[in-house]
Structure formats: structure tokens, C-alpha cells
Amino acid sequence: MIPPFPEVDQLLKKYETEPEHVFHVSFLTLQLFDQLSLWHQLTDRDRQLLHAAALLHDIGWSQTADGKGHHKESLRLIDQFTWSSISFEEKEVVAQTARYHRKSIPSPHHERFTALPPSEQLRVEKLAALLRIGDALDRTHRQLIQQVQMEIHDQSWHFLLLAPSKIDAEMTMAENKSNLLQKLSMKRLFFRPHHPEIGVLFFVFSAFFCG
Secondary structure (H helix, E strand, O other): OOOOOHHHHHHHHHHOOOHHHHHHHHHHHHHHHHHOHHHHOOOHHHHHHHHHHHHHOOHHHHHOOOOOOHHHHHHHHHHHOOOOOOOHHHHHHHHHHHHOOOOOOOOOOOHHHHOOOHHHHHHHHHHHHHHHHHHHOOOOOOOOOOEEEEEEOOOEEEEEEEOOOOOHHHHHHHHHOOHHHHHHHOOEEEEEEEOHHHHHHHHHHHHHHHO
16 A cells, blocks of 8 residues: 655655554555545545554654653654645644544643644544554554454444454454544444354355255
8 A cells, every 4th residue: 555645655664663564554444434434524635644644653663662652752753754745734634643543532631632723623533533443453463354344323333353363452452442433423333353264164054055
């Protein structure tokens, strides 16, 4: 998946030590963005900004020995970099979306967040809500989840997670980090594993005995 802006590629090459993880997170996060388009009603440009934030969300690890506070370091590195492909306002969206991929969600006590216009605050919240789950779905950094399929109901959203093996850590973390999306959507969120080989075996079994 090609980075959406040249500056993203430059930052990745300079700071990212685990590109497999961030590329997979961006892959999963964009699946969520595309399937929830009727809810978020954001634009293709917002999709590019989310793509950038997903790829850059962990570059702050390069500035800390143990990862503590790396989300804030990611914001700082994005903010201090010279961008020509996006506007100042768009850079702020990318930086703050990356910052909120972990730990606390946006709060009235966060001065930088509250300095944004209300429409931009909501934009950041929606993008960060999706990134938090996309990141959680690669909790073990093993790229176990191959695809996310959404089932949309009136009162609930179901995340069907296609994976070849157990994904207990990913599901637990997704539930923990779904708080922002649950707050914004006002839906109940459920995460369910789906192992492709089980579906194939069931199909073969059914075809043999019922065909």
C-alpha cells in the first residue's frame, strides 16, 4: 500500500522500525473507514489523512526507550516535519489522529484538541476512533487478522474478524479501545473471530452429506 503523501514515506524511512505493523494497521483501519462511510460521512481526502496517521502512529517509538508516551512523540514528529502536500490544518488532523491512537481519548482538558474548531474536533475524533480499533486489531504485531467484515444493525455493529488462528489478544484490545467509537456512534460494538478454514470444512461437510 503506497503512502498517500511523500512526506509520510520520508518519515517512515527515518523513524519507523516495524513497517509491517503500521502498514497492516493502515490496511485494517481503511477497511473500517470504507465500511462505515454512511456513519462518518467523511471525504476521500479524510481517508488520505487517516491513511497517513495510521502509517505514522508509531514513529514516536524511535524517541523513547520503552514506548512510554510514544503517541505524543508521534504527534511532535509529525508536527515538526515540513509538509508541502497537505495544509497546516490537515497536518494538525494527521498529528492529533496519530496522537489519540492509544491511551486517553480526546478531552476538553486537552488544550491542543480544544483549540481546534468544533468541526475539526469531530473530524479528529472520528478518524482516531477508527485508528484505535485498527491498531488494536494488530495487538500482537503478527498481522493475524486478514480482513474485517462489518455487519451493521440499528443498535449494534458487529466486527467479523477473519483470521487463521486465535486472536484473543486482538479482540480484548479492540474491546478496550473501542470506547471512542462507541461514544460517537452510540452503538453496541461486538468483535467476533472467523477462521476461514472452519468455513471451508463446514462447506465441504455440508456438500458431502447434504448434496
